[in-house]
Amino acid sequence: MLWEGIKSLYAYLAVIPVIPFLLIYYGYSFFSDDRKKAFRLAMDITTGLLIGCVAVLFNHLFNGSFGLYGIMLVMLIGGGLLGNAQFRKRGKVDAAKVIRAVWRLSFFMMSVLYVVLMAVAVGKSIFFQA
DSSP states (O other), X not given: OHHHHHHHHHHHHHHSTHHHHHHHHHHHHHHSSOHHHHHHHHHHHHHHHHHHHHXXXXXXXXXXXXXXXXXXXXXXXXXXHXXXXXXXXXXXXXXXXXXXXXXXXXXXXXXXXXXXXXXXXXXXXXHOXX
């Protein structure tokens, strides 16, 4: 029962990720005056919603089940590339910085993919009804 409620809440929030982003941003910035930290917190939380939504959209549009695995693969490759660049420049790898950078870059990548895949899915459902 509790698990079904959590899944339903996640599904509702992930469908339109702009709403939880704005709720978190304005809610946190209301209690603290640090808008930069509020933006980063909203971005970090919304990334998890966007990853799930983009994976489902990808699976739906291409009739597959590789969406989440493909996203994780791209994130791991990005982390490897960033870690390698950091090692070459500084001689050591700060894993926390690499993970944070990959997570925040994923927000922007997932945002673009969300808009594109949602537009394609809506267009497909309107123009190519089976």
